[in-house]
Amino acid sequence: MTRPKVLIVDDEEMMRTALEQWLSLSGFDPHVAASADLALQMVDDVRPDVILSDVRMPGLDGMAFLRAVRERRLPAEVILITGHGDVAMAVEAMRAGAFDFLQKPYVPDQLVETLRRAAEQVALRREVASLRRQLDGGDNELAGRLVGASPAMEALRRAVRELADIPADAIIYGETGTGKEVVARCLHDFSPRAKAAFVAVNCAAIPAELIESELFGHEAGAFTGASSRRVGKFEHANGGTLLLDEIESMPLLAQAKVLRVIQERMVERVGSNTAIPLDVRIIAASKVDLAQESAAGRFRADLYYRLNLATLHLVPVRDRADDCVLLFQHFLSQASERFKRTAPALHPADLDALRSHSWPGNVREVKAAAERFALGLDAPGRSLENVLHTGSAPAASSGSLADQVADFERRLIEKELARHQGSIAAVVDSLKVPRRTLSEKMTRLGVRR
Ligand SMILES: Nc1ncnc2c1ncn2[C@@H]1O[C@H](COP(=O)(O)OP(=O)(O)OP(=O)(O)O)[C@@H](O)[C@H]1O
Ligand SMILES: [Mg+2]
Missing domain, CATH: 3.40.50.2300 (Response regulator)
Structure with a gap:
């Protein structure tokens, strides 16, 4: 210095x-x-x-x-x-x-x-x-959605702008929370397809036996339980973009059918013989390398080659330390505005803490930390160091989502009660919840005034 x-x-x-x-x-x-x-x-x-x-x-x-x-x-x-x-x-x-x-x-x-x-x-x-x-320079709108000033982010924004214009299918690789879905949405929103639908399907979240009906739709009576006709995700996305998220977890059988639809650009609802023409751009997102998966026999090589026209690799936050500060600032001012609080000042030690944290949850984790910091939930010290530690603790102990949410709610309500000297009316007002909901939550979470 x-x-x-x-x-x-x-x-x-x-x-x-x-x-x-x-x-x-x-x-x-x-x-x-x-x-x-x-x-x-x-x-x-x-x-x-x-x-x-x-x-x-x-x-x-x-x-x-x-x-x-x-x-x-x-x-x-x-x-x-x-x-x-x-x-x-x-x-x-x-x-x-x-x-x-x-x-x-x-x-x-x-x-x-x-x-x-x-x-x-x-x-x-x-x-x-x-x-x-640096953020304001260049393409403002895209830079507002894909925040980051690192060379990796600049290259990514350039690639998104280029790819948005051409209809090629693409694969987006990245660890959890690196922004695969945001990038897919940008590819859609900045493309000539922007007016049609963007449809995201999480392949890991659909039970194997339902995946076909979910993707291709079905006619009434096509199988037990199919009481009415259903339009599939491919058809929903017609004219627009379909994101096949976590495609690595799609069963091999479904992969074969998806490949056929992509190649023929036609879809048939389950139980129907009518082929519906499709004009859909397919974007796949994956946390793992599909080339390796297909070499290991866990992913169909033909589907992989079919999708592998363009690839984007999203860089984890720990490998772009400066972006991490910028992202934190970005989410902090957003959150402060939303919570109607003045953004707490960042000290040089906070910047060091941000840069040296490993961010296993990537941008999603940065966002959550900024929100906790904006709310001051980790009072009294409120040093960012503390905030980062509280943030990683629940993930490490991996309590259920419900437990973590309950824990978050409890701390938030306690904090607000303390801030308003125990006045329920003031907390009702500041958290914008009905009084009844608040008192039910307090009972359930064991919060006392
Ligand atoms: N470059 C970025 N600028 C601003 N916000 C971002 C950026 N990257 C990610 N985000 C935000 O971080 C969060 C996680 O992003 P997203 O859901 O796209 O990640 P993902 O890679 O799909 O994660 P997962 O693999 O866990 O599904 C979202 O709230 C998203 O808006
Ligand atoms: Mg995602």
């Missing part, structure tokens, strides 16, 4: 020199100005990260200087040095946008510590601004 630039403003020469030497020894790049007016002339050249200014000076005093700095929208943080016991002045300084103030006589270590915090704050703001700029 480069040395943070500090502009020292003080009318006393002895003071300026002493501070200059001390800050230089402490890892900063100090510059000095003998008055606030001179400092204002210097700021555009020096571009300080932090300005350290005395309050009592002839000419423009520290407070007026602070206001001038803020009016010019300089990115620097300002720290004021006030006289001993000048509390009113200190309060006014904070209100006017000072980062902090120090009362004379101050301890030099304390000064260095405060300067360091201010410099980190500025660096953090700069980093976020630069990530935002």
Whole structure:
């Protein structure tokens, strides 16, 4: 890291020199100005990260200087040095946008510590601004849906734009939560098929004996239990896009039938002899390599080759650390808006925590962590480190979904009760639930006021 630039403003020469030497020894790049007016002339050249200014000076005093700095929208943080016991002045300084103030006589270590915090704050703001700029550059709409500034994400957005225009079938590979479904939707929404339906089928979620009827539909009476006619997913997606999600878990028999439909571009409902012409783009999503699966005999090679016209590989979050910060920021501001809270500030330590976490749940996990952080569910410390730990704990112990949801609800209600000093009416209002629902939940979850 480069040395943070500090502009020292003080009318006393002895003071300026002493501070200059001390800050230089402490890892900063100090510059000095003998008055606030001179400092204002210097700021555009020096571009300080932090300005350290005395309050009592002839000419423009520290407070007026602070206001001038803020009016010019300089990115620097300002720290004021006030006289001993000048509390009113200190309060006014904070209100006017000072980062902090120090009362004379101050301890030099304390000064260095405060300067360091201010410099980190500025660096953090700069980093976020630069990530935002990268995000705003290029194709805005797609970048808003596929957030990320890493080379991998840029390449992905380029590939999505290119592939959206051509009707080739495609396979999307990626670990859980890397965005396979979002990418499939983007391929549809940015294609000439956007007006027709996007239909997603989770092949792992359909029992083997129902998969044909689910995909191809059936006529009334086609088999026991088929009381009325049913339109299948292929037909639903006609003119549009069909996502075969988790295709690796499709039974081999169904694979053969799907292959036939894809090759002939015709579908027959189960129990019917009429072939319906299809114009559907097929996108398959898989967590595992289908080439390997077909080599191992677990996936039909012919279906694999038929689908393998275009492939997209989604990169896990742990391999794109900068995206992780950007994604977290993105979900944090979204969640704060939704929960009507001000987004908690991120500190440099939080960024480190984000970058070093392994994110086994990928973007989905980043989103959940940002939401917990926005809600402040992990109070009192609320350091992001804690949030990340709470986040991975339930996944590791893998309680059932219902247990985890109940746990989440309990903590949320407790938190809200605490925030409103036990007022049920206030919690009803803030969580927007009927009073009855709230009291039922409290009883069931064992929450007391
Ligand atoms: N690049 C991204 N930008 C913004 N949101 C994203 C991005 N990637 C994923 N998401 C969000 O993360 C969550 C998980 O994404 P998605 O459901 O597409 O993942 P998946 O790969 O299909 O996961 P699974 O294999 O578990 O089904 C969704 O809420 C999605 O909106
Ligand atoms: Mg998915």
